[in-house]
Amino acid sequence: MVEVKLLGAWGSPFSRRVEMALKLKGVEYEYLEEDLNNKSPLLLKYNPIHKKVPVLVHNGKPIAESLIIIEYIDEVWEGPSILPQDPYERAMARFWVKFLDEKCMPAMWKAFWSTGEExxxxxxxxxxxxxxxxxxxxxxxxxxxxxIGLVDLAANFIAYWFRIISELVGVELITDDKFPNLSKWADEYINSSFVKENLPDKDKITAFFNARIRAPDETKYFPKA
Ligand SMILES: N[C@@H](CCC(=O)N[C@@H](CS)C(=O)NCC(=O)O)C(=O)O
Structure with missing residues (x-):
């Protein structure tokens, strides 16, 4: 029998990317919530290099890194395509998700958590x-x-998590006047019924980041659900 397990964390945008990819494809899986403050032997065994969620385990074989997992899911299971079919468009989707994770995410994160001139x-x-x-x-x-495709799933942090943080820390980045297209996309994305059902609870995310604002050193990971 095919066995699919996902090691994840409820508040993680990376885990949610993968959960949504599995759901888009209609793949049945067992979800294992990880305690990132006290990582399980299973997580350390399956992702010894990064020790991070998500990890997909397919018939006992682990795959780490959300974007790689999504490509794997897209290749293995039938159902709606997550990556474009056209080779050039596929390359472009890969380009944008790399840009999102390597450039946009760190720059936005630093803007939220720094002060003054920095x-x-x-x-x-x-x-x-x-x-x-x-x-x-x-x-x-x-x-x-x-x-919804690979780039939308990858950009989920912009549409949801970072909008919440932006409000809490008072750093406006994606406003309707400066980024009308991106704002419209973010609204469209989080309000699509499929995405809405698969996002973590806003109050819980807000409580976590409020705690992080009060005590950044003690609030590194989402507490276990
Ligand atoms: N590049 C990784 C990032 C995953 C990641 O940062 N996961 C966080 C949860 S949001 C984690 O497991 N952190 C544990 C740690 O940093 O030790 C991916 O795309 O899967």
């Missing part, structure tokens, strides 16, 4: 990156076109 510098950097996304999404419903 914060202004980080904000400028984040805005420069976001401008590229703004023009990429222009005229499209989703990055994937009419349906």
């Amino acid at each position: 914060r202004e510098k980080n904000k400028d950097e984040a805005i420069e990156h976001l401008k590229f996304l703004e023009s990429e999404i222009k005229g499209k419903k989703f990055f994937g076109g009419d349906t």
Whole structure:
């Protein structure tokens, strides 16, 4: 019997990417909630290099790193395609998700959690990156076109988690006037019924980041659900 397990954490945007990919494909799986403050032997065994969630375990074989997991899911299971079929479009989707994780996410994160001049510098950097996304999404419903695809799943942190943090720390980045296309995409994305059902509870995310604002050193990981 095919066995699919997902080691995840409820508040993690990376875990949620993978959960959504599995659900888009209609794959049945067992979800194992990880305590990141006290990592399980299973997580350490299956992801000894990074020791992070998500990890997908397919018939006993582990795969780590959310974007790699999603590509695997797309290749292994039938159902709606998550990556485009066209080789050039596939390459572009891979380009954008790399850009999201390597450039946008760190720059936005630094802008949220720094102060003073440093914060202004980080904000400028984040805005420069976001401008590229703004023009990429222009005229499209989703990055994937009419349906949600790899880039939308990967950009989930912008549409949900980072909007919440942005409000809590008072750092405006994606405003309707500066980034109308990206704002519209974010609304469309989080309000699509499929995504809405698969996002973590807003109050719980807010409580976690409020705790992080009060005590950053003691609030590293989402507490176990
Ligand atoms: N690049 C990884 C990032 C995964 C990641 O950062 N996961 C966090 C949870 S949001 C984690 O497991 N952190 C544990 C740690 O840093 O030790 C991916 O895309 O899967």
